[in-house]
Amino acid sequence: xxxxxxxxxxxxxxxxxxxxxxxxxxxxxxxxxxxxxxxxxxxxxxxxxxxxxxxxxxxxxxxxxxxxxxxxxxxxxxxxxxxxxxxxxxxxxxxxxxxxxxxxxxxxxxxxxxxxxxxxxxxxxxxxxxxxxxxxxxxxxxxxxxxxxxxxxxx
Amino acid sequence: xxxxxxxxxxxxxxxxxxxxxxxxxxxxxxxxxxxxxxxxxxxxxxxxxxxxxxxxxxxxxxxxxxxxxxxxxxxxxxxxxxxxxxxxxxxxxxxxxxxxxxxxxxxxxxxxxxxxxxxxxxxxxxxxx
Amino acid sequence: xxxxxxxxxxxxxxxxxxxxxxxxxxxxxxxxxxxxxxxxxxxxxxxxxxxxxxxxxxxxxxxxxxxxxxxxxxxxxxxxxxxxxxxxxxxxxxxxxxxxxxxxxxxxxxxxxxxxxxxxxxxxxxxxxxxxxxxxxxxxxxxxxxxxxxxxxxxxxxxxxxxxxxxxxxxxxxxxxxxxxxxxxxxxxxxxxxxxxxxxxxxxxxxxxxxxxxxxxxxxxxxxxxxxxxxxxxxxxxxxxxxxxxxxxxxxxxxxxxxxxxxxxxxxxxxxxxxxxxxxxxxxxxxxxxxxxxxxxxxxxxxxxxxxxxxxxxxxxxxxxxxxxxxxxxxxxxxxxxxxxxxxxxxxxxxxxxxxxxxxxxxxxxxxxxxxxxxxxxxxxxxxxxxxxxxxxxxxxxxxxxxxxxxxxxxxxxxxxxxxxxxxxxxxxxxxxxxxxxxxxxxxxxxxxxxxxxxxxxxxxxxxxxxxxxxxxxxxxxxxxxxxxxxxxxxxxxxx
Amino acid sequence: xxxxxxxxxxxxxxxxxxxxxxxxxxxxxxxxxxxxxxxxxxxxxxxxxxxxxxxxxxxxxxxxxxxxxxxxxxxxxxxxxxxxxxxxxxx
Numbered sequence: 001x002x003x004x005x006x007x008x009x010x011x012x013x014x015x016x017x018x019x020x021x022x023x024x025x026x027x028x029x030x031x032x033x034x035x036x037x038x039x040x041x042x043x044x045x046x047x048x049x050x051x052x053x054x055x056x057x058x059x060x061x062x063x064x065x066x067x068x069x070x071x072x073x074x075x076x077x078x079x080x081x082x083x084x085x086x087x088x089x090x091x092x093x094x095x096x097x098x099x100x101x102x103x104x105x106x107x108x109x110x111x112x113x114x115x116x117x118x119x120x121x122x123x124x125x126x127x128x129x130x131x132x133x134x135x136x137x138x139x140x141x142x143x144x145x146x147x148x149x150x151x152x153x154x155x
Numbered sequence: 156x157x158x159x160x161x162x163x164x165x166x167x168x169x170x171x172x173x174x175x176x177x178x179x180x181x182x183x184x185x186x187x188x189x190x191x192x193x194x195x196x197x198x199x200x201x202x203x204x205x206x207x208x209x210x211x212x213x214x215x216x217x218x219x220x221x222x223x224x225x226x227x228x229x230x231x232x233x234x235x236x237x238x239x240x241x242x243x244x245x246x247x248x249x250x251x252x253x254x255x256x257x258x259x260x261x262x263x264x265x266x267x268x269x270x271x272x273x274x275x276x277x278x279x280x281x282x283x284x
Numbered sequence: 285x286x287x288x289x290x291x292x293x294x295x296x297x298x299x300x301x302x303x304x305x306x307x308x309x310x311x312x313x314x315x316x317x318x319x320x321x322x323x324x325x326x327x328x329x330x331x332x333x334x335x336x337x338x339x340x341x342x343x344x345x346x347x348x349x350x351x352x353x354x355x356x357x358x359x360x361x362x363x364x365x366x367x368x369x370x371x372x373x374x375x376x377x378x379x380x381x382x383x384x385x386x387x388x389x390x391x392x393x394x395x396x397x398x399x400x401x402x403x404x405x406x407x408x409x410x411x412x413x414x415x416x417x418x419x420x421x422x423x424x425x426x427x428x429x430x431x432x433x434x435x436x437x438x439x440x441x442x443x444x445x446x447x448x449x450x451x452x453x454x455x456x457x458x459x460x461x462x463x464x465x466x467x468x469x470x471x472x473x474x475x476x477x478x479x480x481x482x483x484x485x486x487x488x489x490x491x492x493x494x495x496x497x498x499x500x501x502x503x504x505x506x507x508x509x510x511x512x513x514x515x516x517x518x519x520x521x522x523x524x525x526x527x528x529x530x531x532x533x534x535x536x537x538x539x540x541x542x543x544x545x546x547x548x549x550x551x552x553x554x555x556x557x558x559x560x561x562x563x564x565x566x567x568x569x570x571x572x573x574x575x576x577x578x579x580x581x582x583x584x585x586x587x588x589x590x591x592x593x594x595x596x597x598x599x600x601x602x603x604x605x606x607x608x609x610x611x612x613x614x615x616x617x618x619x620x621x622x623x624x625x626x627x628x629x630x631x632x633x634x635x636x637x638x639x640x641x642x643x644x645x646x647x648x649x650x651x652x653x654x655x656x657x658x659x660x661x662x663x664x665x666x667x668x669x670x671x672x673x674x675x676x677x678x679x680x681x682x683x684x685x686x687x688x689x690x691x692x693x694x695x696x697x698x699x700x701x702x703x704x705x706x707x708x709x710x711x712x713x714x715x716x717x718x719x720x721x722x723x724x725x726x727x728x729x730x731x732x733x734x735x736x737x738x739x740x741x742x743x744x745x746x747x748x749x750x751x752x753x754x755x756x757x758x759x760x761x762x763x764x765x766x767x768x769x770x771x772x773x774x775x776x777x778x779x780x
Numbered sequence: 781x782x783x784x785x786x787x788x789x790x791x792x793x794x795x796x797x798x799x800x801x802x803x804x805x806x807x808x809x810x811x812x813x814x815x816x817x818x819x820x821x822x823x824x825x826x827x828x829x830x831x832x833x834x835x836x837x838x839x840x841x842x843x844x845x846x847x848x849x850x851x852x853x854x855x856x857x858x859x860x861x862x863x864x865x866x867x868x869x870x871x
Contacts, residue, residue, distance in 0.1 A: 037833060037836045038831045038832065038833055038836060039220070039223075039832055039833060040220065040833065041218075041220070041833065041835075042833075042836075043246075043833075043835075043836050043839065043840075045246060045249075045250060045850075077306075077307070077310060078307070080306070080855065080858055080859075081303045081306055081307050081855075083851060083855070084299075084303060084851045084852060084855050085300075085303050087847075087848050087851050088296060088299060088300060088303075088848065091296070091844075091848060092293075092296060092300075095289040095292065095293070099350060100288070100289065100346070100347065100348065100349065100350045101289055101292045101296075101348050101349070101845075102348050102349045102844045102845060102848065103348075103349050103350040104349075104841065105350070106350075116827075116828060116829065116830055117830060119828065119829040119830065119831075119841055120829055120830040120831050122840070122841070123829065123831055123836060123837065123840030123841055123844075126840055126844065126847065126848075127836070127840065129851070130847065130850075130851050133851050133854060133855060134851075134854055136858075137854050137855065137857065137858035140858045140861070140862065141257050141857070141858060141861055144261065144861050144862060144865045144866070145257070145260055145261060145264070145861065145865070148264055148268075148865060149264075149864075149865030149866050149867045150867060150868075162801070165805040165806065166800055166803055166805060166806055167806070168806045169797070169800040169803065169806075170797065170800075173793055173796045173797050173800075174793070176463075176793070176796070177789045177790070177792065177793040177796075180456070180788075180789050180792060180793075181785060181786060181789040183452055183455070183456060184452075184456070184785040184788065184789070185781075185782050185785035185786065185789070189448060192452050196451075196452065196455050199455070199456075199459050200455070200459060203459055203462055203463060203466070206463075206466055207466055207469075209806065210466065210469060210470050210811075210813050211813065211814075211818075212806060212807040213807060213809050213814050214807040214808070214809060215809070216809075219822065219833070219834040219835050220832055220833045220834065220835075221822070221826060221832055221834065222832065223826055223830070223832040226823075226825075226826035226827065226832065227826060227827060229823075229827075231822060231823055231826070232823070233814075233818065233819035233822045233823060234809055236822045236834070238813055238814045238818035239818060239821055239822065239825075239834045239835045239838050240469075240475075240813075240817060240818050240821065240838065241469075241813075242835045243835055243838045243839045243843055243846075244419055244475075244846075246835075246839060246850070247419070247423055247846055247847070247850045247853075248462065250850050250853055250854055251423070251426045251458075251850075251853055253854070253857070254426070254430055254853050254854055254856065254857030255426070255429075255430060255433075255451065255455055255857075257857045257858075257860075257861055258430055258433050258434060258437075258451065258857055258860045258861060258864070259433075259448065259451050260861075261437070261860070261861040261864045261865050262433070262437045262444050262447050262448045262451065262864060263448065264865060265437060265444035265864055265865070266444045266445050266448060269441065269442075269444060269445075270445075278445060282442070299852065306859065348844065348845040349841060349842065349844050349845070351841075351842055354816075354817060355817065355820060355821070355842055356842055356843070357843055357845045357846060393868075394863060394866065397859060397862055397863030397866065398863065400859050400863075401856065401859055401860060401863060404852060404855075404856055404859075407852075408849075408852075411849065417846075419846065420843075420845060420846055420849070423846055423849045423850060423853065424849060426853055427849060427852055427853050427856060430853060430856045430857060430860055431856050431860065433860060434856070434859065434860025434861075434863055434864060437860070437863075437864045438863055438864060444864075463796070467799060469813060470803055470804075470811070470812070470813055471802070471803075471812060472812055472816070473811075473812035473813045473814070473815065473816030473817055473818075474816055474817055487802075489802035490802075491798060491799060491801050491802055492799050492800070492801065492802040492803060493802075494799075495795060495796065495798065495799025496799070498795065499796075
């Protein structure tokens with residue numbers, strides 16, 4: 001965290017310090033929600049929104065420039081497309097391996113884990129894809145709506 | 156008369172959600188301010204989500220997360236867990252609601268930049284001129 | 285790529301192309317055209333192979349993820365949906381030639397955003413045509429709507445306001461549809477259309493079933509701009525960027541009419557929908573009113589594109605009325621009209637795109653003496669006009685002929701009169717423009733000077749799909765016999 | 781115009797409420813929604829997919845096609861907002 005306090009001089013110190021402390025824990029919790037969707041309430045959408053919220057919190061407290069340092073616009077564009085690509089890719093992969101579309105047990109030919117275990121792992125793969133997609137798109141929505149499309153100075 | 160009262164009491168959740176829906180529906184078509192129409196749309200969509208989730212309720216049912224080893228051993232009977240299907244459907248409906256609201260807000264910004272107002276009457280005036 | 289997944293690859297390839305366009309198009313524009321045309325060409329071939337396979341082997345029932353139907357999502361590819369897949373892919377391919385050119389002129393620097401939404405819209409339409417699951421249909425309705433809201437809102441000036449009105453009306457339609465599905469789910473406990481058709485008649489819940497049917501139908505009517513609920517369509521389609529109008533106008537309302545056919549004939553069995561005679565009678569009356577008002581409103585328009593949007597509203601009246609005649613001829617006529625009207629609207633909107641590309645406006649004033657400047661475009665326009673009026677060699681005549689036969693069978697004279705009057709009004713509308721185009725004198729209206737007299741034809745990128753569509757209008761017209769016998773006849777339920 | 785909207789709302793609301801006449805009572809375990817599809821989901825989901833959270837199992841696997849289109853919906857919203865609002869700095 002370089003000289004963030006200087007060039008946003010007027011900002012309140014308390015907000016910035018507390019946000020600086022909270023953001024890492026929010027992100028870890030977001031990852032937990034995505035990955036732990038099998039055993040506890042959660043999954044791709046909920047975890048993705050929490051991860052997206054951590055970047056939005058950064059943008060609110062430190063200004064859009066800082067949040068764009070942590071996720072640049074081009075990385076965001078790649079992640080936007082990567083999420084649905086993972087999901088559809090897994091579906092197409094199942095079809096290519098002789099099964100029906102989105103039939104994860106067909107991937108058993110790829111790595112023999114057993115068809116039922118592959119279903120559980122297939123669900124995990126798409127949860128990751130959905131999480132990536134929702135995170136990057138939530139951040140994109142905030143950046144666009146708050147800056148009116150110029151993506152330079154937020155609220 | 157008591158049959159109607161009995162019926163309302165038995166199905167009071169549908170009555171509440173229909174009232175919520177109609178508030179949203181009226182705001183969407185009756186209000187003149189564009190942002191109020193958008194808020195009405197959100198009320199309508201949220202009340203439909205509540206309506207769907209309430210269909211999944213089972214008296215005495217627990218949350219739809221079962222213990223893995225008990226389930227594999229086959230000791231899970233359906234009466235003890237709530238119906239999971241409406242929850243899945245409403246995950247989709249929530250995402251759709253967020254998406255439509257996001258696009259509507261972006262379009263509202265464009266309208267405000269174009270006409271400088273969000274009151275439908277003032278916009279129509281500017282169009283006639 | 286084994287054979288059984290082909291219909292899904294027809295859907296997935298445009299979707300992946302949309303992602304690729306978004307990634308690659310950002311850096312360099314020349315990636316967009318090959319991706320768009322390549323994926324749509326694949327879809328055209330895939331859907332034609334799918335069509336041949338379905339006619340040969342009959343309906344294909346496919347469950348995504350290898351689950352038994354009521355538990356997983358079931359896709360149904362029967363002759364009608366295979367026909368719609370071919371129609372959507374062909375119309376999308378032809379429209380995308382002209383959209384590539386007009387977007388380059390109107391939306392410089394935003395082509396990759398435009399074509400991402402454009403390809404997802406096409407994938408959504410494919411999904412709508414394939415699905416056999418009620419809730420999945422709602423999700424796909426939302427995909428096609430959100431992409432259309434985005435495409436329309438990219439236009440200039442009033443486009444944002446008309447897009448917002450479309451968002452509000454579209455959300456009302458989608459929420460009504462979802463409410464209808466909620467009622468069905470509470471009654472039957474399942475979401476699979478074939479299952480619902482099996483369980484619904486056995487329940488003795490007449491009131492809830494009637495409410496469910498009413499809400500699903502009203503939801504779809506709002507989405508297809510059926511007359512009293514059509515107020516969003518004229519502004520939305522006429523202020524959209526030309527590339528979007530060329531693609532959305534021919535397909536969106538027709539696919540929604542197809543959905544109504546799918547809902548009435550596979551989800552609620554026709555016996556359930558047409559139980560009370562006065563319901564079908566009332567809807568046919570509403571359709572006749574829709575036809576007359578749509579055509580009359582089109583008379584009062586000063587701009588060719590707005591006139592065409594009102595004609596679309598009238599055409600929706602044709603199709604809804606044809607279905608609710610509740611007899612074989614009426615149903616054949618309206619299904620045939622879905623195909624014909626999509627092609628006719630595509631031809632006329634391609635003409636509009638070509639003229640706007642050259643002249644920037646299609647107001648009747650600026651169309652004077654256009655035959656000398658753009659002879660080929662206007663020749664195709666004349667052919668499209670003949671199809672819309674219903675002149676025999678073209679396809680418009682045959683579907684109208686079946687609709688009139690159906691109207692006479694059902695004894696709905698007001699429907700037959702509405703059809704005939706609307707054809708006459710169409711004749712007046714289009715001959716007025718043709719006469720303006722041929723004999724209109726080139727008097728110097730203020731912006732006329734820069735329009736030079738000699739040929740100023742649209743680029744061949746926009747002309748080739750236009751001429752091809754005009755030819756297809758005649759080919760489809762002449763091939764009505766085989767089209768009806770081995771595709772539409774199979775769809776008509778027994779004892780109808 | 782407002783009175784017309786109010787009338788339409790009341791008519792729709794009345795129709796909706798009248799439609800709930802044939803519904804089972806709230807939370808009734810014997811309701812069709814709770815006796816047709818969902819018992820199989822509850823009993824078989826863990827056995828067929830090894831995922832204790834049945835909602836995730838149904839969301840990801842039984843109705844995975846729905847979730848795929850859900851991801852496409854959220855992607856469409858992002859792209860639509862971007863295409864409507866995006867402008868270069870100097871515009």
